Amino acid sequence: MAQETAGAAQAKQPTFEEFCHQTFDFKKAFGKPEALKGCRVLSCTQYILGPSCASYLAELGAEVIKIEAPRRGEAMRHTTPFNEPFLYPLSRWVPERGTGLGFLGANPNEYFISCDFHRPEGQAIVKKLAAKSDVVVENYRPGTFERWGIGYRQLSKINPRLVYCWLGGFGGWGPGRVRASYDILGQSQGGNFGMTGKPEFMGGAPSKHTIWLADYWGGMMGAVQILAALYWRDKVSGEGTFTEYSQVHGVTRQLEYALPLYGRHGIVRERWGNWDTQLCVHGIIKCGKSSYPQSENPQEQEEGYILVSAYDDKDFVRLCQTVGDGKTAEKYAKHDARVKPQSQIEIYDLLEKWAADKTKEQVAELLDKANINNQPVWNSKEVANHPHWQERGAVQWLDDQTFGDLMHQGPAYMMSATPPRLKWALKPVGADNEYILGKLAGLSSEELRRLEEQECI
Amino acid sequence: MATPKVAPWPAIPISKPEEVYAGLSEQAKEYPLFLESIVRQEHNFEKPEALSRLRVLDCSTRMMIGHWCSSLLAELGAEVIQVEPLGGDPLRQNTPFGRRQYMFRDKETGEEVGGQFLHEMRNKLSITLNLETEEGREILKKLAVQSDVVIENAPPGQWDSWGIGYRQLSETNPRLIYCWVGQRGQWGPLKDKPGMLDPVAQAACGFVHGTGDPKEFGGQPTRSALWMADHVGGTSAAMGILAAVLHRENVSGQGQFIEATAAEAIIRILDYNWAWHSMDGSIRPRYGNWDLAINIYAVNPCKDGYMMVGGGHDRLWYRIWRTVGDEYPTVEEDILGDPHLREVADRLAHDMQVKTYTMLGEWLKDNPRSEAERKLSKQQVASGGVLYVNEVAEYPHFKYRGHVGEYDSPHYGKILYGTTPFLQQKTPGRLKWLGRPTGYDNGDVYRRLLGLNREDFTRLKQAKVI
Numbered sequence: 001m002a003q004e005t006a007g008a009a010q011a012k013q014p015t016f017e018e019f020c021h022q023t024f025d026f027k028k029a030f031g032k033p034e035a036l037k038g039c040r041v042l043s044c045t046q047y048i049l050g051p052s053c054a055s056y057l058a059e060l061g062a063e064v065i066k067i068e069a070p071r072r073g074e075a076m077r078h079t080t081p082f083n084e085p086f087l088y089p090l091s092r093w094v095p096e097r098g099t100g101l102g103f104l105g106a107n108p109n110e111y112f113i114s115c116d117f118h119r120p121e122g123q124a125i126v127k128k129l130a131a132k133s134d135v136v137v138e139n140y141r142p143g144t145f146e147r148w149g150i151g152y153r154q155l156s157k158i159n160p161r162l163v164y165c166w167l168g169g170f171g172g173w174g175p176g177r178v179r180a181s182y183d184i185l186g187q188s189q190g191g192n193f194g195m196t197g198k199p200e201f202m203g204g205a206p207s208k209h210t211i212w213l214a215d216y217w218g219g220m221m222g223a224v225q226i227l228a229a230l231y232w233r234d235k236v237s238g239e240g241t242f243t244e245y246s247q248v249h250g251v252t253r254q255l256e257y258a259l260p261l262y263g264r265h266g267i268v269r270e271r272w273g274n275w276d277t278q279l280c281v282h283g284i285i286k287c288g289k290s291s292y293p294q295s296e297n298p299q300e301q302e303e304g305y306i307l308v309s310a311y312d313d314k315d316f317v318r319l320c321q322t323v324g325d326g327k328t329a330e331k332y333a334k335h336d337a338r339v340k341p342q343s344q345i346e347i348y349d350l351l352e353k354w355a356a357d358k359t360k361e362q363v364a365e366l367l368d369k370a371n372i373n374n375q376p377v378w379n380s381k382e383v384a385n386h387p388h389w390q391e392r393g394a395v396q397w398l399d400d401q402t403f404g405d406l407m408h409q410g411p412a413y414m415m416s417a418t419p420p421r422l423k424w425a426l427k428p429v430g431a432d433n434e435y436i437l438g439k440l441a442g443l444s445s446e447e448l449r450r451l452e453e454q455e456c457i
Numbered sequence: 458m459a460t461p462k463v464a465p466w467p468a469i470p471i472s473k474p475e476e477v478y479a480g481l482s483e484q485a486k487e488y489p490l491f492l493e494s495i496v497r498q499e500h501n502f503e504k505p506e507a508l509s510r511l512r513v514l515d516c517s518t519r520m521m522i523g524h525w526c527s528s529l530l531a532e533l534g535a536e537v538i539q540v541e542p543l544g545g546d547p548l549r550q551n552t553p554f555g556r557r558q559y560m561f562r563d564k565e566t567g568e569e570v571g572g573q574f575l576h577e578m579r580n581k582l583s584i585t586l587n588l589e590t591e592e593g594r595e596i597l598k599k600l601a602v603q604s605d606v607v608i609e610n611a612p613p614g615q616w617d618s619w620g621i622g623y624r625q626l627s628e629t630n631p632r633l634i635y636c637w638v639g640q641r642g643q644w645g646p647l648k649d650k651p652g653m654l655d656p657v658a659q660a661a662c663g664f665v666h667g668t669g670d671p672k673e674f675g676g677q678p679t680r681s682a683l684w685m686a687d688h689v690g691g692t693s694a695a696m697g698i699l700a701a702v703l704h705r706e707n708v709s710g711q712g713q714f715i716e717a718t719a720a721e722a723i724i725r726i727l728d729y730n731w732a733w734h735s736m737d738g739s740i741r742p743r744y745g746n747w748d749l750a751i752n753i754y755a756v757n758p759c760k761d762g763y764m765m766v767g768g769g770h771d772r773l774w775y776r777i778w779r780t781v782g783d784e785y786p787t788v789e790e791d792i793l794g795d796p797h798l799r800e801v802a803d804r805l806a807h808d809m810q811v812k813t814y815t816m817l818g819e820w821l822k823d824n825p826r827s828e829a830e831r832k833l834s835k836q837q838v839a840s841g842g843v844l845y846v847n848e849v850a851e852y853p854h855f856k857y858r859g860h861v862g863e864y865d866s867p868h869y870g871k872i873l874y875g876t877t878p879f880l881q882q883k884t885p886g887r888l889k890w891l892g893r894p895t896g897y898d899n900g901d902v903y904r905r906l907l908g909l910n911r912e913d914f915t916r917l918k919q920a921k922v923i
Contacts, residue, residue, distance in 0.1 A: 015614075016613070016614035016617040016618070016622065016643075017613070017614065017643075017644045017648065019617075019624065020613075020643055020644035020716070021644050021645075023714055024644070024714075024716060033704075033708070033709075035700040035701065035703060035704040036700060036703065036704075048728075052726070056696060060696075060700045075769070075770065078801070078802075079750045079751055079769070080729075080750055080805075081729065081733060081739075081741070081749035081750050081805075082749060082750075082805055082806065082807070083750075083802040083803070083805040083806070085729075085732075085733055085736050085737070085739075100750065101728070101729035101732055101733055101750075102728065102729065102750045102751075104728060104729045104732050105725075105726065105727075105728045105729065106728070142488070142489070142492070143488040143489075146488055153491070169839075170854060171492075171858055171880075172488070172489060172492045173489040173490070173492040173493045173496075173858070174477060174489075174854050174857040174858045175472060175477045175853055175854045175857055176853075176854030177489055177854075178837075179834065179839070179841075179854075180767075180837065180838070180839035181839055182754065182767045182839055184746075184748070184754060184755070184756060184765055184767065185765045185767060185839055185840070185841050188756060188763070188765040188841055188842065188843045188844065189765075189841045189842070189843075189844050189849070189852070190844075190849065191844060191845070191846050191849040192681065192682065192683055192685075193756070193763075193843050194763075194843045194844060194845045194846075195682035195683070195846075196668075196679065196680075196681050196682040196683075197669065197679055197682075198679075203675070205746075205758070205763065206746075206756065206763050206843045207668060207669055207670075207679050207745070207746065208668070208745070208746045208756060209664075209668055209681055209685065210664065210667040210668040210669075210743065210744070211664070211667070211723075211726055211727055211728055212726075212728065213685070213689075213726070216689075216725075216726035216728070217688070217689045217692060217726065220689065220692040220693055220696060221529075221692060221878060221879075223696050224529055224533075224692060224695045224696055224699060224879075225533075225879050225881065225886075227696065227699035227700060227702075227703060228507040228508055228533045228699060228879075228884070229507060229881065229883075229884065230703060231507060231508065231699065231702055231703055231706065232505075232507040232508075232883070232884045234703065234706060234707055235510065235706050236505075236510075237883070239883065241881055241882045241883040241884065242495060242496070242881065242882040242883075243879070243880065243881045243882070244492070244496050244880040244881070245878055245879070245880070246858070246860075246878060246880075248855070248860070249855070249858070249860045249876075249878040250878040252849055252855065252860045252861060252875045253860075253875040253876065253877065253878050254683060254685075254688050254875065255683070255846060255849075255875055256572070256573045256576060256683055256684070257552075257553065257559075257571065257572030257573040257575075257576060258572075258846040259576070259846060259849075259850065259861060259873045259874050259875055260561070260572035260575060260576055260872050260873055260874060261553070261559055261572050262846050262847055262850060262873060263463075263466055263850070263863065263871065263872060263873020263874075264463070264559075264561070264871075264872070264873070265463060265558075265559060266462075266463035266464065266847075267559075268845050268846050268847045269553075269682075269845075269846050271682060272682065273679070274665075274677075274678075274679060274680050276656075277553040277554060277682075278551040278552060278553055278554075278571070278573065279551065279654070282654065284656070284660065284665065284678065284680055286677065297738075297740060298672070298742070299740040299741075299742055300740070302672055305660075305665070305666075305677065305678045306660075307652075307656060307657060307660045307665075307680075309652055309654065309657065335555065336555040337555075338555075339554055339555040340554055340555060341554055371651075373651050373652040373653075373657070374652070375650075375652055375657045375660040375661050376660065377660045377665045377666050377678045378660065378661060378662070378663055378666060379663060379666040379667075379740050379741075380663040380666070380667070380727070380730040380731070380733075380734055380740050380741045381734055381738070381740045382663075383661070383662055383663040383724065383730075384730070384731050384734050384735070387645075387646050388641065388642070388645045388646045388647040389721075389724065391645045391646065392642055392644070392645045392721070394720070394721045394724045394725075395724065395731045397735075405735070406732050406735060406736075407731040407732055407734060407735030408731055408732060409724050409725045409726075409727065409731055410721070410724075410725070411725060412689075412690075412693035412696075412717065412721055412722040412724075412725035412726070413693045413694060413696065413697040413715060413716065413717035413718075413721070413722070414697075414715065414716045414717070415697055415700070415701060415713055415714070415715050416623075416713045416714035416715070417701075417704070417709065417711065417713035417714075418700065418701065418704050418713065420697075420700075425732070
């Protein structure tokens with residue numbers, strides 16, 4: 001009897017994978033509480049760096065109020081690939097235009113109000129909102145908000161619990177403080193741009209990380225800093241603070257061994273293309289054949305690429321067996337021998353010759369059989385339609401309340417008790433003027449109408 | 458080995474405030490000087506640390522994502538204990554092209570560590586623990602009871618089967634925040650596909666496919682030189698951990714289970730890829746150092762390297778061409794006279810981008826980076842050269858602000874490193890130390906947290922547990 005009960009209990013215990021699947025199922029997120037519920041964030045931001053920072057907090061349940069210029073909204077709404085796809089309408093005042101896709105991903109779950117920071121009435125609204133907020137995120141040129149009377153020194157007097165986060169390119173002080181910045185400039189000057197791509201002797205040049213990486217990732221760094229400041233406020237001091245994040249500084253922070261190597265030996269880290277400077281084999285090779293030769297899309301006609309990873313000695317032997325080259329296995333039996341630049345050139349050349357008559361899927365199959373780590377280079381269609389990413393909610397179909405069906409990225413990470421979640425992709429400019437300004441600034445419909453007519457909101 | 462002759466850093470002295478703000482009115486310098494007074498890193502040690510009450514066990518090995526995550530928490534003041542396998546994390550052995558002369562050597566023991574691992578071993582304690590042994594896992598349980606956060610990256614389900622997974626540790630410490638980090642995830646169809654190291658995630662999420670020049674321009678899919686997806690994934694893990702800490706302190710009193718992957722962190726920030734695909738089947742193409750959605754916004758070759766120039770909207774567009782027109786009036790005339798370049802939106806067509814950058818290239822080819830930047834800056838246009846690490850280290854603005862710092866390590870001597878970008882008025886991030894030899898803190902941590910004594914140490918060492 002006792003044995004039977006134990007057996008039944010054991011049967012009920014889900015496997016680890018079942019447990020994870022149930023725990024992290026993104027479709028169940030709405031049945032759970034939110035980590036930052038009750039936290040209010042004013043996002044006085046434009047482009048990507050500042051907006052994305054606030055949006056990560058919005059995914060966690062903070063009430064993020066995005067303040068934009070009246071009518072046309074912020075610049076990123078007018079940015080879209082090849083000027084083709086748009087989400088309509090831009091706003092109730094400009095229904096014939098749409099929001100460009102450049103705006104997507106940096107502003108989910110937010111409330112959208114419009115307000116002209118230049119006008120005293122607009123500044124008064126910001127002050128009223130800031131008095132009732134926990135966080136202000138701002139990325140105007142340094143000192144601009146201060147000049148408008150809504151900078152850190154002014155707002156922290158109204159609300160000493162405020163965490164004021166400024167994000168930008170070069171920071172608000174120092175010889176380059178007046179320089180404007182964008183993501184691509186942050187990458188260029190911070191140092192990761194010059195290291196990415198093939199080296200010159202292979203015909204390569206410095207390469208941009210395709211996405212607005214220093215912006216989107218910089219926003220995450222800003223959010224980490226804000227969360228730490230909120231923790232200190234709530235747990236210890238009761239006081240807010242000022243934080244400054246420079247995206248070019250962030251990029252320099254992540255240069256791995258480049259600075260230690262330069263400082264000690266005076267050696268400047270160079271580009272090494274799709275291979276790894278520290279591990280071999282651990283690089284991306286070209287497969288000679290396209291996976292979709294019949295496709296009309298040039299993205300699919302292109303030959304495939306695959307990451308092959310066999311840096312451990314045993315894995316390397318198996319890789320050479322798969323490729324059918326015993327001599328190389330012997331010659332480069334030790335990692336120290338394999339990882340030298342000349343050896344890498346020889347080994348990857350060999351691998352590409354072997355893969356010349358194969359698609360990336362065929363290479364992956366052969367490597368899987370030999371138990372060698374690999375990862376085909378997937379394009380955005382392959383990622384969007386892969387069951388792994390769909391099941392995990394990394395990409396998900398969103399029934400957006402304004403724009404209908406959209407495929408959208410899910411949050412970057414999962415939490416069992418208070419999962420971050422996607423509620424809506426974005427809203428038109430000023431969509432929540434009545435709701436937010438009524439609720440937090442006490443504006444009557446008459447005042448709202450007047451401010452609207454004067455294009456102050 | 459002979460000491461290489463390397464110029465000391467900084468080769469050119471760091472500017473002084475009176476030089477930087479020379480010629481400005483009192484009013485104009487008041488705001489930057491105020492900012493300096495509240496966020497300059499020199500004042501860090503007069504201030505408290507935001508996360509000084511948190512203890513983090515980072516048990517991740519061989520992968521950067523966990524180390525990056527715990528680095529950020531350590532910079533913000535958490536007590537981070539790096540739990541390494543006996544002999545140290547294999548990442549310690551990584552060095553470019555296998556060149557051991559580039560490694561950093563402990564003055565006392567001669568133990569070597571590679572620069573990449575060293576750079577992320579900031580403010581962390583190092584202990585060794587063999588989790589392959591039953592006793593090692595018992596020790597981990599005891600450490601976890603006294604910790605706020607555990608980070609691990611073992612193959613999916615391994616810790617669970619060992620009896621030290623989230624399900625078990627959360628029973629003995631319900632306040633524990635348990636974070637698994639990895640490349641593609643511990644559940645779902647790809648969970649058993651091995652592959653632990655970036656750029657696995659970069660390739661699996663669409664990032665590599667989208668980076669580099671288009672094929673027609675001689676390009677191919679390109680990885681980031683850095684283990685970038687690990688950096689982004691580690692940052693997102695830190696966000697999740699801190700959100701869980703806040704919720705625990707403010708609301709629930711309970712910890713929770715977090716999973717963060719390098720691939721999904723990049724999927725999150727691949728802006729419009731997914732929506733665009735869902736609208737008309739588009740697959741985002743590579744566009745090299747140009748941008749699909751903004752013109753002018755690109756890096757192009759110039760006289761002595763590569764130059765970024767940016768200005769999408771009209772105001773900056775005309776300023777850029779005015780700058781070019783000072784030297785090449787015909788170029789300015791041609792651009793301003795072209796009806797297909799008049800509207801911001803029209804400029805985004807591919808042919809128009811080609812024309813724009815061909816014309817801009819005419820000017821750039823005669824201008825070195827510094828000259829181009831000087832001329833464009835006069836017009837307040839965002840611009841700057843692609844800098845290499847030696848230039849980053851000596852860049853006056855970065856030096857003045859301390860983006861790069863030199864730490865004099867008791868173990869390894871002077872190390873040049875990238876400082877924390879977490880500048881703050883009240884609880885700034887900071888560097889306390891950089892790098893620890895393997896197991897350096899065994900004595901401290903095991904005595905302090907578990908009360909082990911000399912005999913215990915001897916026995917555990919002999920049994921190859923620590």
